[in-house]
Amino acid sequence: MRKLSKIAIVSCALSLSLPAVSAETLKLGVLATLSGSGTAWGIAMQGAAELAAEDVNSRGGLEVAGKKYTVEITAYDDRYKAADALTAVNRLIFDDQIKFIVGPLGSAPALAVLPVSTENKVITMTLAFTPKALSPDFPYSFRPVIPTDVFSDPQVKWVVDKLGAKRIGTLYPNDESGQQVSIANEAAYNKVGATFVAKEPFERERVDFVPLLTRVLAQKIDAFELDGNAPQTAGLLVKQLRELGFKGPIIRTGGDATPDILQIAGKEAAENIYVHQAVDPASPVMKEYTRRFEAKYKVPMNAFSPFFYANIQALFSAMKQAGTVTDTDKVRETMLGMSNFATVLGKVNWTGEAQWKSNQQLDAPFYVAVLKDGAPQIVARCNPTECK
Amino acid sequence: MEYAILLAQAALNGLVIGAMYVLMAVGFTLTFGIMRVVNFAHGEFYMLGAFTAFFTYVYWDIPFVLCLLIAAVTIGVLGALVERALIQPFRGDETSAMIATLAISVIIQNSAIVIWGPTPRQMPDIVQGTLLLGPFSFPWSRLLVIAAAALIFAAFWLFMQATRIGRAMRAVAQDKEAALIQGIRINTIYPLAFGLSVALAALAGALMGPVFSVSPFVGLTPMLKAFVVVILGGLGSIPGAVVGGLLLGLIESFTATMFGSLVADILQLLLVILILLVRPAGLLGQREV
Numbered sequence: 302m303r304k305l306s307k308i309a310i311v312s313c314a315l316s317l318s319l320p321a322v323s324a325e326t327l328k329l330g331v332l333a334t335l336s337g338s339g340t341a342w343g344i345a346m347q348g349a350a351e352l353a354a355e356d357v358n359s360r361g362g363l364e365v366a367g368k369k370y371t372v373e374i375t376a377y378d379d380r381y382k383a384a385d386a387l388t389a390v391n392r393l394i395f396d397d398q399i400k401f402i403v404g405p406l407g408s409a410p411a412l413a414v415l416p417v418s419t420e421n422k423v424i425t426m427t428l429a430f431t432p433k434a435l436s437p438d439f440p441y442s443f444r445p446v447i448p449t450d451v452f453s454d455p456q457v458k459w460v461v462d463k464l465g466a467k468r469i470g471t472l473y474p475n476d477e478s479g480q481q482v483s484i485a486n487e488a489a490y491n492k493v494g495a496t497f498v499a500k501e502p503f504e505r506e507r508v509d510f511v512p513l514l515t516r517v518l519a520q521k522i523d524a525f526e527l528d529g530n531a532p533q534t535a536g537l538l539v540k541q542l543r544e545l546g547f548k549g550p551i552i553r554t555g556g557d558a559t560p561d562i563l564q565i566a567g568k569e570a571a572e573n574i575y576v577h578q579a580v581d582p583a584s585p586v587m588k589e590y591t592r593r594f595e596a597k598y599k600v601p602m603n604a605f606s607p608f609f610y611a612n613i614q615a616l617f618s619a620m621k622q623a624g625t626v627t628d629t630d631k632v633r634e635t636m637l638g639m640s641n642f643a644t645v646l647g648k649v650n651w652t653g654e655a656q657w658k659s660n661q662q663l664d665a666p667f668y669v670a671v672l673k674d675g676a677p678q679i680v681a682r683c684n685p686t687e688c689k
Numbered sequence: 690m691e692y693a694i695l696l697a698q699a700a701l702n703g704l705v706i707g708a709m710y711v712l713m714a715v716g717f718t719l720t721f722g723i724m725r726v727v728n729f730a731h732g733e734f735y736m737l738g739a740f741t742a743f744f745t746y747v748y749w750d751i752p753f754v755l756c757l758l759i760a761a762v763t764i765g766v767l768g769a770l771v772e773r774a775l776i777q778p779f780r781g782d783e784t785s786a787m788i789a790t791l792a793i794s795v796i797i798q799n800s801a802i803v804i805w806g807p808t809p810r811q812m813p814d815i816v817q818g819t820l821l822l823g824p825f826s827f828p829w830s831r832l833l834v835i836a837a838a839a840l841i842f843a844a845f846w847l848f849m850q851a852t853r854i855g856r857a858m859r860a861v862a863q864d865k866e867a868a869l870i871q872g873i874r875i876n877t878i879y880p881l882a883f884g885l886s887v888a889l890a891a892l893a894g895a896l897m898g899p900v901f902s903v904s905p906f907v908g909l910t911p912m913l914k915a916f917v918v919v920i921l922g923g924l925g926s927i928p929g930a931v932v933g934g935l936l937l938g939l940i941e942s943f944t945a946t947m948f949g950s951l952v953a954d955i956l957q958l959l960l961v962i963l964i965l966l967v968r969p970a971g972l973l974g975q976r977e978v
Contacts, residue, residue: 336807475951503950506910508901509706511831512945512953515698519691533809533902544819545698546826565811565902 325368327626329354329613330393331376332386332404332414333428339381341532341561341603342406342428348594348602349609350374350403353617363617366624375399379410381478381505381531386410387417394421400629401616403609405429408478415439422629426612428605430529430556431481435657441633444653445612445663446556446605449529450485451656451685452577453554456669457489459681459688460575464550468498470522472513472538474530475502482529486554490526498522505531510541518547529555532603536565543570553577559670559677560601568675578670578677579604580646590645611644612663618642637661697825699946700939705831705900707938708838709893713911714918714930715845716889722862722925723882726776726786730794731890732912736801738764738891739898739907743812753815757837760895765888772883777876801905809904834896841892842931845885849927858882862925917961923974932972 333343379386411429653662670677922929
């Protein structure tokens with residue numbers, strides 16, 4: 302009897318001292334470019350992870366299988382280089398014991414990182430536009446952003462039809478990331494009867510493009526394609542093109558660089574630029590996300606950010622449904638099973654089976670915008686088959 | 690006609706880049722001529738000049754001429770102090786002095802990364818718009834660099850020819866012992882020459898800041914180019930640095946415009962090798978006795 306009462310007292314005390322669920326930590330890694338010309342994209346990814354963590358933690362943590370997890374972010378810089386990305390992913394997986402990574406960013410870093418993350422069953426969310434980033438060989442690689450080879454065909458067709466441009470000039474960085482985007486874009490232009498009459502590779506560190514642009518402009522181009530150049534570079538290209546007296550249309554068939562183009566080249570030079578627009582900046586949810594991001598980071602929000610936030614929303618939801626934060630196979634399967642999932646981008650799905658034999662591409666609508674008075678104005682709404 | 694536009698555009702851009710190389714190389718060659726030290730940190734003083742101009746122009750909102758002046762004076766004084774503290778102890782030991790400048794370069798660059806971060810910053814244009822002359826278009830921001838560089842070099846030349854300190858510097862460069870006998874204080878001349886040399890680099894950085902961007906890594910390319918220029922023009926020769934700087938800028942611009950950037954890099958380095966083979970002392974340099 303005395304023994305029984307002791308047990309009763311101890312269990313009472315335990316139930317009083319412990320909360321209903323115990324607190325644990327869930328670590329989320331960020332592997333992105335946080336210095337140099339790709340920083341705008343890296344901050345977009347890091348921001349998405351930190352805002353998602355902030356949201357979950359402010360509600361007391363992520364509740365999975367009766368436990369509350371406080372989300373912690375560990376971020377490393379890959380300087381847009383494959384070797385640095387490889388070092389960073391090894392640190393994330395082996396030192397920090399992380400199972401979920403927001404990244405890698407560039408195509409060259411992605412190709413270095415994915416074999417390692419796959420072998421260790423680590424779920425990654427990449428920004429890399431290379432078609433090799435999604436494949437049955439990399440079952441844990443997800444891509445929340447829409448890559449060039451999905452949006453270039455419909456966007457280029459729409460823009461070329463509208464402008465009647467036949468002779469296109471372009472400059473692209475002389476590495477895997479730059480070449481991939483340039484190849485996809487050139488094919489898209491050729492399909493609709495336009496050609497790259499002047500295309501020049503350059504080393505990524507270059508900042509003076511005037512000699513190369515002079516060479517390109519001598520070919521009497523109708524329009525200039527900014528390709529997948531990093532945001533800072535895209536800004537410098539626009540500035541120097543306009544300084545050389547080029548008044549024709551400039552087209553951006555690559556990731557979002559609008560804030561940098563406006564900041565570097567200025568409002569006036571940025572007129573008559575047609576850009577791929579990943580999100581609708583006028584939607585109220587997007588306005589609120591942008592406001593939060595810009596208040597926290599004091600830089601203009603890059604439109605890639607909400608895509609990563611949406612992917613993390615799906616990831617957290619999958620963890621809850623699967624009841625685990627460690628079994629990446631279960632989390633992956635649950636995430637892939639979700640359809641019409643409500644996110645900051647609206648309802649999203651997974652696609653990509655036909656193109657890459659991997660259904661791990663986020664599917665969301667995208668837009669073509671023209672820059673006017675320093676802001677993008679949406680002029681066409683697109684899906685992978687057409688813009689209108 | 691189109692060819693003429695292309696050539697005019699290439700010439701202007703060549704002069705802009707050339708003007709920057711001249712300012713860099715004149716300072717670089719001055720240190721060598723007077724102190725016999727190859728200053729590996731020269732590019733970092735260019736970077737510090739660019740940052741000084743950036744902060745004073747963006748945050749203090751003062752005329753750009755004042756920003757240039759502040760950059761030249763602060764970086765010049767810093768250079769003189771650095772010479773006194775870190776290079777003077779190695780006087781007469783050129784190899785150790787060179788290694789000291791290499792160390793200074795690493796310290797300055799890494800401190801800049803720690804303090805200002807690695808992200809490039811965009812400096813607003815000093816002048817906006819483009820000068821349109823018929824079919825030719827010349828951005829004002831680039832014309833400004835040429836004009837400012839010419840004025841700065843003229844002032845420097847006048848200083849070297851007409852002032853006591855300038856003459857003393859030239860005397861030390863020509864013959865250190867003879868200058869000592871004439872009563873020239875080498876311990877005063879050396880830090881002054883070093884300060885003047887890095888002030889020129891700082892001015893080059895400050896002028897180029899608005900044209901490109903400002904980051905802790907911007908000094909590397911101008912530094913390498915300064916090397917090429919002094920090899921072209923002759924180590925220690927100031928007229929050689931001017932001729933070499935303009936020549937390299939023009940060659941770089943014309944080859945990149947005509948053949949693309951990859952071929953341009955190859956041609957430049959081939960030229961350097963050729964000059965080293967044919968005229969090892971450089972175009973206007975004198976063979977060391």
